[in-house]
Each structure stands twice: as structure tokens, then as C-alpha cells.
Amino acid sequence: MTAPEQSARRWLGPAVFSAVAVLALVAAPLLLEPFRLGLLAKYLCYAIVALGIGLAWGQGGMLTLGQGVFFGLGGYAMGMYLKLNDAAGDLPDFMVWSGVEKLPALWKPFGNPVFALAMVVVLPAAVALLLGALVFRQRVRGAYFAILTQALAAALVILLVGQQGLTGGTNGLTNFFDFFGNDVAADETQRGLYLLVAVVLGALYLGARQLVRSRFGRLLLAVRDGEDRVRFLGYNPATVKTLTFAVSAGMAGIAGALFVPVVGIISPALLGVVPSLELVVAVAVGGRFALAGAVLGAVVMGYARTYFxxxxxxxxxxxxxxLFVLVMTLAPKGIAGLAANLVRRREVRA
Structure with missing residues (x-):
């Protein structure tokens, strides 16, 4: 490959990212009606979760089937603040209907927006750190780790459904009216929320991309491809996997917090086993070995679900x-892998 070709290839990624960013931040709000723009914002929320799955699974080899747990923790943290803000000192509406007479102690700190926003990231990351420290130290991996995360998602759903007066039960938290001084239902607010989600997704993608290209990222890939060899070299794979899992969980928590004002609800049905599996399928369709592929897969599968x-x-x-079977049959590495193969073939022919 000549020097000009290497230079062009080096700038291809930033150029594509810039083009997509312009389309997302400029073209989409101008071309899409409010309803469709809201759907796209929801897809981008899922794309943030998919980005974390791509980091944990594609780069670290940790198949997590319970990412809905962390999505839900972030979503409920934001939902609790919004419900308390709407109540303006009174009990949230669902607590009144459930016969609760006094605000539970668990809810009181979430009346502070700084605390609530911090918990959006800290709570999922802390749970992931605890789980990772317990599991990876025992060298649990592969299907066993996947089943464990799946069981965690099922357990969280059962817990949330059973606490009607504390979590809203099956209905979850809904009927939000105010988002930091803005009417949630207003078109301008929804347009602003879309832009916020797009910017956050872009920032997290750049951060994850930089992480993968760093020394830590190379160590993460080494753990994925040969965990025992990394251990023999003097590194602790459990620490690497735990930190990566926590970062992935924090991304899911941020996605859940953004999802709440965009869609207007957070409920157990959105964070159980099935939604978590659908996100993993989306990452597989897009290409789990490429961060951009994970994002693309979430958007494509979200659009396909709406269209169908x-x-x-x-x-x-x-x-x-x-659609999933077709992509996996023709392109086992997903859409991103198929695109990479086409580019490689073109270079060979040239």
C-alpha cells in the first residue's frame, strides 16, 4: 500500500464519523417529523447500550445477556428524580394509588438532581464492579457468565414487579411532565432531547474507540483471545474484564436515563431477558468486533422492528x-465485517 493510500485510509474513519454526525445533528431534525425523530432518538438510546455490549463482548469476549439490568438502573434513577420533581413535594401519583402514605427513604436522595444524575452512572457501574469482582476472580466465563447475567436480569424484573408501592410494579414509572424546566411533550423539548442523545452517543463512541486503541484496549483484546496466556505474562485478566464490564454498564445506565424522557416510561418490560437478548442480536447483526458495527446494528434492528x-x-x-438469520449466514461478522471484506477485496484488486 502506497503512502497516499495509507493516508487516505487513516482519514477514512474520521471522515465517515464526521459525515454521520452531520446527518444526525443537522439533517435528521430538519427532515424528520417529531414522531419519527423521537423514534430515532429511541434507537440511538439502544445504540448506546449496544456500544457497551460491543465493548464488553466484541472486544473483551464477555457475552452479557443482562445488559437490561444496567439500562434499568439508570432509567429508574432518572425516572425517580422526574417523578419527585413533578410531585413538587407530594407523593408520586402511583404511590398515592398504591396507598403509600410516606415517601420511602430510598426515594428521598433522588429528589436532588445532582445525586440522581450521578446515580445514573455510579449505580450500574458499582453493581457491575461487584459482580465482576465476584465472578471473574473465580474464572467464570463463556456460557456460564452469559447465563449468570441473564438470571440477574430475570431477578431484577421479579423484584421490580413485586414492589408496587416502591417501583410502580408492572407499570413502572410513567407520566413525566417536566424535564429540567422543559415540557417533556413539547416538540422543541423532544428535538433537544434527540440532539442530546446524538451528542452523548458520539462522545461515548469516541471515548470507547480511544479506549480500544490504547494500551488497555490491546490488553483487553489479548484477554479475549488468550486469557490464560495473559495471566502467565503477569497481568490479572479479572481486573481488566471487571473494569471493562463496569464501563459497559455505565454506558447502559446513561442510555436508560436518556430513554426515560425520550419515550416517557421505564418499566420492567423494557429491561428483562428478552430486551437484553434483542440488543445482543442487534450487536451481532451490526458486527460485534467493530464498535461502529454495534451502533449500526442497534439502529438497523430498531428501524426493522418499527417498519415490520x-x-x-x-x-x-x-x-x-x-433478517438476523440472513445476516449471520451471509456475514458471520455482521454488516461491519461484510463492509470490511468488500473494502479489502477492492484493495487487493487495485
């Missing part, structure tokens, strides 16, 4: 599954 459910409501689940 609107056009073919009786068959959309089958078509969504067929």
Missing part, C-alpha cells in the same frame, strides 16, 4: 428473525 410492525403486524417477529 407497521407494515406487517402479524409477521414482523418472523421477519425480524429472518
Amino acid at each position: 410492525s407497521e407494515e406487517l403486524p402479524d409477521a414482523w417477529l418472523y421477519l425480524q428473525g429472518a
Whole structure:
């Protein structure tokens, strides 16, 4: 490869990122109606979770099937603040309906916006750190780790559903009216929320990309490809995996917090086993070995789900599954892997 070709390839990634950023921040708000823009914002929230899955699974080899747990923790932290803010000193509406007479002690700190925003990241990351420290130290990996995270998601759903007066039960937290002084239902607020989600996704993507390219990222790849060899070299794979898992969980918590004002609800149905599996499928479709592929997969699968459910409501689940099977059959490394192969073939021919 000649020097000009190497220089062009070096600038290809930043150029593509800049083009996508312009489309997301400028073109989408101008071209899409408020409803469709809100759907795109929801897809981007899922893309943030997918980015964390791509970091943990694609780069670190940790198949996490319970990312909905961390998504839910961040979402409920934000939802609790918004409900207390709307109540203006009174009990949230669902507590009144449930016969609760006094605000639970667990809820009181979330009336402070700084505390609530901090918990959006700290709470999921702390749970992931604790789980990782217990699990990875015992060298639990592969299918066993995946099943453990899946069980954690199922347990959280059962806990949330059973605490009607504390969490809203099956209905979860909904009916939000104010988001830091702005009417949640207003088109301008939703447009601003979309831009916020897009900017956060872009910042997290750049941060994750830099992390992967750093010395820590190279060590993470080494753990994925040969954990025992890394241990023999004097490194502790458990520490590397735990820190990566915590970063992934923090991303999911941020996504959950942004999801709440965008969609207007956070409930157990959004963070159980099935939603977590769907996000893993989206990452696999986009390409788990590329961070951009994970983001792309979440957006593509979100759009496919909406399109199929609107056009073919009786068959959309089958078509969504067929899309997954088709991509995995023709491109085992996902859409990103297929694109990389096409570029490589073109370079060989040239």
C-alpha cells in the first residue's frame, strides 16, 4: 500500500464519523417529523447500550445477556428524580394509588438532581464492579457468565414487579411532565432531547474507540483471545474484564436515563431477558468486533422492528428473525465485517 493510500485510509474513519454526525445533528431534525425523530432518538438510546455490549463482548469476549439490568438502573434513577420533581413535594401519583402514605427513604436522595444524575452512572457501574469482582476472580466465563447475567436480569424484573408501592410494579414509572424546566411533550423539548442523545452517543463512541486503541484496549483484546496466556505474562485478566464490564454498564445506565424522557416510561418490560437478548442480536447483526458495527446494528434492528410492525403486524417477529438469520449466514461478522471484506477485496484488486 502506497503512502497516499495509507493516508487516505487513516482519514477514512474520521471522515465517515464526521459525515454521520452531520446527518444526525443537522439533517435528521430538519427532515424528520417529531414522531419519527423521537423514534430515532429511541434507537440511538439502544445504540448506546449496544456500544457497551460491543465493548464488553466484541472486544473483551464477555457475552452479557443482562445488559437490561444496567439500562434499568439508570432509567429508574432518572425516572425517580422526574417523578419527585413533578410531585413538587407530594407523593408520586402511583404511590398515592398504591396507598403509600410516606415517601420511602430510598426515594428521598433522588429528589436532588445532582445525586440522581450521578446515580445514573455510579449505580450500574458499582453493581457491575461487584459482580465482576465476584465472578471473574473465580474464572467464570463463556456460557456460564452469559447465563449468570441473564438470571440477574430475570431477578431484577421479579423484584421490580413485586414492589408496587416502591417501583410502580408492572407499570413502572410513567407520566413525566417536566424535564429540567422543559415540557417533556413539547416538540422543541423532544428535538433537544434527540440532539442530546446524538451528542452523548458520539462522545461515548469516541471515548470507547480511544479506549480500544490504547494500551488497555490491546490488553483487553489479548484477554479475549488468550486469557490464560495473559495471566502467565503477569497481568490479572479479572481486573481488566471487571473494569471493562463496569464501563459497559455505565454506558447502559446513561442510555436508560436518556430513554426515560425520550419515550416517557421505564418499566420492567423494557429491561428483562428478552430486551437484553434483542440488543445482543442487534450487536451481532451490526458486527460485534467493530464498535461502529454495534451502533449500526442497534439502529438497523430498531428501524426493522418499527417498519415490520407497521407494515406487517402479524409477521414482523418472523421477519425480524429472518433478517438476523440472513445476516449471520451471509456475514458471520455482521454488516461491519461484510463492509470490511468488500473494502479489502477492492484493495487487493487495485
